[in-house]
Amino acid sequence: MQNKPDDSKLAKLAKAWWTTDIIDISPGSIRMRGYAIEELIGNISFPEMICLMLRGERPQPGELRLLEAALVSAVDHGPQAPSIAIARMAATCGIGINGAMASGINALGDVHGGAGQQCMELYAEVAELCQEGMQVDVAAVQVVEARMAQGKFLPGFGHRFHPVDPRSGRLLALVQEAREAGVVSGGYADIAIAITEALATIKGKSIPMNIDGATAVIYAELGFAPELARGMFILSRSVGILAHAWEQTGQGGRIKGPMPPAVPYTYTGPAPRDL
Amino acid sequence: MQNKPDDSKLAKLAKAWWTTDIIDISPGSIRMRGYAIEELIGNISFPEMICLMLRGERPQPGELRLLEAALVSAVDHGPQAPSIAIARMAATCGIGINGAMASGINALGDVHGGAGQQCMELYAEVAELCQEGMQVDVAAVQVVEARMAQGKFLPGFGHRFHPVDPRSGRLLALVQEAREAGVVSGGYADIAIAITEALATIKGKSIPMNIDGATAVIYAELGFAPELARGMFILSRSVGILAHAWEQTGQGGRIKGPMPPAVPYTYTGPAPRDL
């Protein structure tokens, strides 16, 4: 600031401030990843568009089938999921559907929405050992034992509500189909299965893979970065968040709280006192 | 509260507090709109799932094609759209991708994300006059003149950047195809065209339909409520918001502001003073 840049320099800085590979716009023209929007409309499906925007290229047909499956699987888990409850509550507070969705989506953090991303990182750890020449089952045992020794939670396995998650088996079966068709290598499916077996052996009981473990296999097989696994989960769960916010709008209610007003909460603080 | 309800009453109230038509969950089972999730996965596409969640039933194939087109058309409009810029800036501030997306999606309010919804309400106004027996072109002129007499903005028409919006013509052509195939009635397309013509006559120059005007035709033809037009726009634009937040993450930057720091803003307040 002391040596104030001249106008030419300022203009150059300003033009270079926002740069993107994604979209090129000029009056009358919009191109995503090089394709004209008017050619994309009607010629590619919405999930293909998602892939084009995030990976830069369209998916192969077999890849698309897996991507659709992962996106379909995670749309909703009911009004007791905090993201859904938040959106439903916010919808009664006099903000638009965008605001209700934003408050809910915002809660899809490391704990609520991050297991898929964390599970991809877990798989990557095993994959790295395999690339160094270790057998996948040995690598899985090593990684699982190390995590458990540190008292760490194992993302992608076990579910606090479902003894067996009805989504994961179906998703893995689709990965298997895709593998047989040569669409994906299946290496991450092997890793996920090896972890399941390592867990069962170490714990002495079956801790089945959950939806995050299964979608992590798909996103890894499709070459997405772990952080995008969370992004994809958000795109998927946004559908449920919208559906519930909209349903709540229809049900009415003004300032709906988490429980019926007649159910008292528990106060545990100081007894009445004066200043 | 004075007459405290007993436990049986409290339990009943609590169970009835959250009710939903959308999803039924019990341990090991998840059903959306009656369908088991393991049957949905792999058998319906993601946009079909969106429709199932929001309308309660799957779309017909021809409907699906229109829905896909509308969802594809709105994913992005570049880093100078505030929703996109907000998400990119937020991504440099040390919050997760969920937070960056939430801050951006939150901005899709009445002005930035609401034109489609408002345009559906405009079309509905004309449709109501037609149902009372008025010709569509007469009704369009009446409604447009009434709005203009009140100095109101006409949602769905004109664009501050594109002289002709490259998306709307293509979308309308798909509606026309669907109409010829008997998929939709086309009544809302007629209304939109009548409004375009009324505007041109009244203004003395062409004010072409924009993307909001065209997607409003599609959502109206598919029977969605106006508020869901905004919901659909949000689902679509979320893809662009995610893509840009993710790209910005890759570009790095810490606490990226709206303009390069060397470009000064203009201070217009009081001169330096003392308390």
Next chain:
Amino acid sequence: MQNKPDDSKLAKLAKAWWTTDIIDISPGSIRMRGYAIEELIGNISFPEMICLMLRGERPQPGELRLLEAALVSAVDHGPQAPSIAIARMAATCGIGINGAMASGINALGDVHGGAGQQCMELYAEVAELCQEGMQVDVAAVQVVEARMAQGKFLPGFGHRFHPVDPRSGRLLALVQEAREAGVVSGGYADIAIAITEALATIKGKSIPMNIDGATAVIYAELGFAPELARGMFILSRSVGILAHAWEQTGQGGRIKGPMPPAVPYTYTGPAPRDL
């Protein structure tokens, strides 16, 4: 865009894009409303700073006392207020305290956080009639009757939980003190009392003023715009939102939903079916 502006024009446009009366920054110097930050720190209180930032000038001492009272009164209304519940739930989802606060604050919309703003608009309606020469009690009856004839909710009066709101009487007493000390005119207090009386007469029973009605008197007496009444309420309630989010963090819990998982919600949708 067709006639691309040259660099000098671009630089000028960029510099004029963000303009503010609030703050002037240069390397080593920060001035708010003309005052150097190092002079403000330690010499004015936080609520004085709030007033300086929002009104452009510091409050008079008597004004400050009223502003403090209004800010103190609204900090919290317990975990069943959706803004508080949302922040507590979000705090368990693995997002920072900023995210938990944002999701909660976002819900302070027209219904949950807007009553103070709406009540100021109600008072302004009566004030306008008084300025035209009508007696305040006559004006109050006219406005209340008109609202009730339209089936409209009367913001600022009645409370779904408190038969008598313990905050409003105390706040009004402080306004009365300030009036006697010549700090404020008290015109809005008269309007609020006239509305209370009009309501009691028309409804045949007392519908006491609530916190929004009382803080609206204070903000109106202090000359704030109605939209800032909501802004002030948000600043106040943010304290409670932070306190609860922080307490929940200490209590632990992972992905805490609105009710205990064992309390089932009610599913009312289609019976099980196949695709």
Next chain:
Amino acid sequence: MQNKPDDSKLAKLAKAWWTTDIIDISPGSIRMRGYAIEELIGNISFPEMICLMLRGERPQPGELRLLEAALVSAVDHGPQAPSIAIARMAATCGIGINGAMASGINALGDVHGGAGQQCMELYAEVAELCQEGMQVDVAAVQVVEARMAQGKFLPGFGHRFHPVDPRSGRLLALVQEAREAGVVSGGYADIAIAITEALATIKGKSIPMNIDGATAVIYAELGFAPELARGMFILSRSVGILAHAWEQTGQGGRIKGPMPPAVPYTYTGPAPRDL
């Protein structure tokens, strides 16, 4: 769920789901930390209330003076701070002031709003070594060298815009005053100064303490947990966010982007291509 709990158990679970030390409400009564709201209103200042809500007890007068100073110091850093720019942009998109504030506050994450919290953790690291008997200057050198060896950023020191931060000296002077008055021990001020000196020696040039370094001293001296340093920063910055969102509302503008539309962004993606 398999063994469904009976109503009495459900009621008990529901009542225990939300527990709080902060607030106790019953019809006609609101008590925070044991104090009746009608006694708090008019008798304690807003910052005292902040302290009561967050620490459970009111501050001593000398503590209050420090808390006020910290809260005053951080309210704003101009429209190029992303939290402020986001709120200003959001305010033009047709969402309420609550939404504009939420989108901005949400961006106060680890990078944008977290330096104070991180700096408190840095101080705590040095404090721990001192408690083990190490001299503060030795401990500071050890901690700074360890961080620099790991290539880590040192929160609380240096500023990308201000060669000398005008806020930190003033804040430290107030801490010194409080120390001389026996209000605080000053141990954290010693640590902060030792780190400043260690940094200057190791780097061979002065890297002055910034606002986060100085407010971290205050919050540590007052006994707040590091995460609350971020919470306090958010309460403070919310004032600036509100002031700017409100100013932007007054300036008008519809869908304001980060730069003037005439300033083009840089597209770096694929050349035009066909599907």
